[in-house]
Amino acid sequence: MPSRREVLALSAALSLVPLARLGAATQVVGVYRRGVGEITVTALLDGVLGLHPDQLLSGSDPETNARLLRAAFVAGPAIDTSINPYVIETAGRTLVVDGGAAGAFGPTAGNLPAALAAAGVAPEAVDTLVCSHLHPDHVGAFTTADGAAAFPNAELRLHPAEHGFWTDPANFAGADDQTLAFAQMARAAVAPYADRLHLTEDGGELAPGVSLVHLPGHTPGHSGVMVSSAGQELLLWADIVHIGPIQFARPAVTIAFDVDQPLAAATRARVLDRVATDRVEIAGAHIDFPSFGHVEAVGTGYRFVPSRWDHQL
Numbered sequence: 001m002p003s004r005r006e007v008l009a010l011s012a013a014l015s016l017v018p019l020a021r022l023g024a025a026t027q028v029v030g031v032y033r034r035g036v037g038e039i040t041v042t043a044l045l046d047g048v049l050g051l052h053p054d055q056l057l058s059g060s061d062p063e064t065n066a067r068l069l070r071a072a073f074v075a076g077p078a079i080d081t082s083i084n085p086y087v088i089e090t091a092g093r094t095l096v097v098d099g100g101a102a103g104a105f106g107p108t109a110g111n112l113p114a115a116l117a118a119a120g121v122a123p124e125a126v127d128t129l130v131c132s133h134l135h136p137d138h139v140g141a142f143t144t145a146d147g148a149a150a151f152p153n154a155e156l157r158l159h160p161a162e163h164g165f166w167t168d169p170a171n172f173a174g175a176d177d178q179t180l181a182f183a184q185m186a187r188a189a190v191a192p193y194a195d196r197l198h199l200t201e202d203g204g205e206l207a208p209g210v211s212l213v214h215l216p217g218h219t220p221g222h223s224g225v226m227v228s229s230a231g232q233e234l235l236l237w238a239d240i241v242h243i244g245p246i247q248f249a250r251p252a253v254t255i256a257f258d259v260d261q262p263l264a265a266a267t268r269a270r271v272l273d274r275v276a277t278d279r280v281e282i283a284g285a286h287i288d289f290p291s292f293g294h295v296e297a298v299g300t301g302y303r304f305v306p307s308r309w310d311h312q313l
């Protein structure tokens with residue numbers, strides 16, 4: 001893993017805003033469990049990142065950003081952005097979707113291990129680790145501090161294009177330091193799972209009622225997870241939206257972390273149209289915790305409608 005100095009340099013390069021004010025008093029660990037038919041999906045709060053729209057977004061401008069933030073009653077200019085991994089429990093199986101940021105972006109994230117413990121999920125009990133993509137805020141807790149597998153009995157599932165992109169040095173010839181650091185962290189996250197890596201194509205089954213959905217653009221193999229049971233559906237769409245108050249209203253707006261910005265925008269447009277038309281419930285890795293909701297078409301964009309609290313479990 002990179003040193004603390006490298007991490008701080010990385011954070012500065014990414015326009016990530018330190019959230020020091022969270023130090024005095026913080027929330028308890030975030031765990032929210034709900035059902036999708038016979039399947040249990042638990043959202044866990046790894047923490048928050050401060051994202052600065054004016055510095056990170058393309059296809060918008062500071063005036064528009066300020067107007068949309070004001071309309072959402074969000075104090076700008078930086079936005080506290082959730083990092084949400086999930087646990088899926090079905091048919092005796094336990095899957096973890098994504099690994100949070102660990103220490104990669106400072107002390108306001110890296111709570112996944114504590115959240116798993118609070119949810120009663122031991123790392124040894126996890127049989128499948130699903131990786132939406134290999135960015136550092138999604139793989140942090142895959143490994144221990146000394147680089148070993150943090151989930152000793154889990155196989156690692158991800159899309160072949162994701163694994164191929166980050167592990168081929170030819171893709172990073174002449175890349176800047178930030179991109180090289182991302183690639184190094186991606187390879188370090190995968191390495192201890194090399195002998196139980198299960199690359200999974202679009203539509204591939206991860207567990208009964210749970211399948212991978214390839215959503216390329218943000219990264220080449222960026223993928224969501226579709227959960228289907230007893231007539232209910234939930235799409236964990238990973239990083240389709242990073243800054244909700246702006247990108248739901250203006251889905252063509254892209255973010256600096258998108259590897260292929262036109263494809264990321266096209267995939268976002270396609271997914272938003274599908275879930276709005278078919279009224280599919282979604283959950284997003286960077287939607288405000290616990291991140292469940294529906295999407296409604298409004299004018300030239302969309303609006304996010306959070307799901308009601310689930311009292312049934």
Ligand SMILES: [Zn+2]
Nearest residue numbers: 135137239285
């Ligand atoms: Zn992310």
